Amino acid sequence: MGRKDEEKKRTIITPDEGEHHHGHSHGHSHRHSHPHSSETIDITLEENFMDRNKSLARENLEYFDSQGIRTINILGSVGSGKTSLIEAISQKLASRRDEILVIAGDVTTTIDADRIAKHGVKTIQVNTGVECHLDAKLIKKALDVVDLSSTKIIIIENVGNLICPADFPLGSHLRLVVVSVTEGPWMIQKHPVMFHEADILVINKIDLAEVMEVDVNQLEQDATQINPNLKVFRTSVRNDIGIDEIIRYLEF
Numbered sequence: 461m462g463r464k465d466e467e468k469k470r471t472i473i474t475p476d477e478g479e480h481h482h483g484h485s486h487g488h489s490h491r492h493s494h495p496h497s498s499e500t501i502d503i504t505l506e507e508n509f510m511d512r513n514k515s516l517a518r519e520n521l522e523y524f525d526s527q528g529i530r531t532i533n534i535l536g537s538v539g540s541g542k543t544s545l546i547e548a549i550s551q552k553l554a555s556r557r558d559e560i561l562v563i564a565g566d567v568t569t570t571i572d573a574d575r576i577a578k579h580g581v582k583t584i585q586v587n588t589g590v591e592c593h594l595d596a597k598l599i600k601k602a603l604d605v606v607d608l609s610s611t612k613i614i615i616i617e618n619v620g621n622l623i624c625p626a627d628f629p630l631g632s633h634l635r636l637v638v639v640s641v642t643e644g645p646w647m648i649q650k651h652p653v654m655f656h657e658a659d660i661l662v663i664n665k666i667d668l669a670e671v672m673e674v675d676v677n678q679l680e681q682d683a684t685q686i687n688p689n690l691k692v693f694r695t696s697v698r699n700d701i702g703i704d705e706i707i708r709y710l711e712f
C-alpha cells in the first residue's frame with residue numbers, strides 16, 4: 461500500500477513555460493498550400509522547429525546507444541490498446557521489470573501511467589498540455605529526472621493520435637503503431653504518413669473483427685501497400701494472442 465501511495469506522487473514532466481508552439485502550427489500547415497504570403501513565414505518557422513526536433517531526436521538516439529538501451533515508440537489512436545499492450549509486455553517480462561522504463565505520454569491525465577505502474581515497472585508520466593504529441597525534448601527532460609542505471613528497455617507510449625506524432629521522431633529505435641479493428645476499415649488508408657514511418661504494425665482486437673465486419677487481411681494489405689517493410693502482428697491483447705510473438709521479435 462505504501463508503495464501505491466508513493467506512486468500516486470508521480471513525477472510529471474511538462475513542457476517549459478512558453479514552449480507551446482502556437483498550438484497546432486507544427487507539422488500540419490506545411491502540407492497545405494495556401495497562396496498567402498503570411499503562410500510562408502509560418503512555414504519557415506515550422507521547418508526550423510521540426511529540424512530542431514530531429515536533431516534532438518538524434519541526440520536521444522546516440523544517448524540510448526551509448527547506454528545500451530533499446531527504445532520503442534508506441535503510437536496509435538485513443539482506445540487502440542497501446543496501454544494494454546504495454547501492460548501485457550510488462551507482465552510477461554515481470555522477472556526483468558527493473559530493466560524496463562515506461563514513458564507514458566498523455567495530454568493531462570496519469571491514467572495510463574498508473575495502469576502500467578501497477579505491474580511494477582518504472583513509469584514516468586509526460587503531460588504534453590496543449591500539444592497532441594510527444595517530442596524529443598520532452599523525452600530528454602524525462603530522461604534527466606530518472607535513474608537509468610538498470611534500464612535496458614524504454615517503452616514510450618505516445619499521445620493517442622495517428623496524425624502529428626508521425627512527424628516527431630523521439631530518438632527511438634523502433635516505431636510500433638497499434639490499430640484496432642474497432643476503429644473501422646479506413647484508419648490505415650486515412651493516415652498513410654503514420655504507417656509509412658512505422659516499423660511495426662499491431663492489428664489489435666482481432667477477436668472482434670467479425671462483429672465489426674472489418675477484414676483484417678485487407679487492413680494488413682492497406683498497410684503493406686503504404687510500407688512494404690512493415691512487420692505486421694495480429695493480436696488480441698485481452699485474450700493474450702500475439703504478444704509473445706511481438707516480444708520475441710523485439711528481442712526484449
Ligand code: MG
Pocket residue numbers: 542543544572617
Ligand atoms: Mg493509453
Ligand code: ZN
Pocket residue numbers: 591592593624625
Ligand atoms: Zn501534435
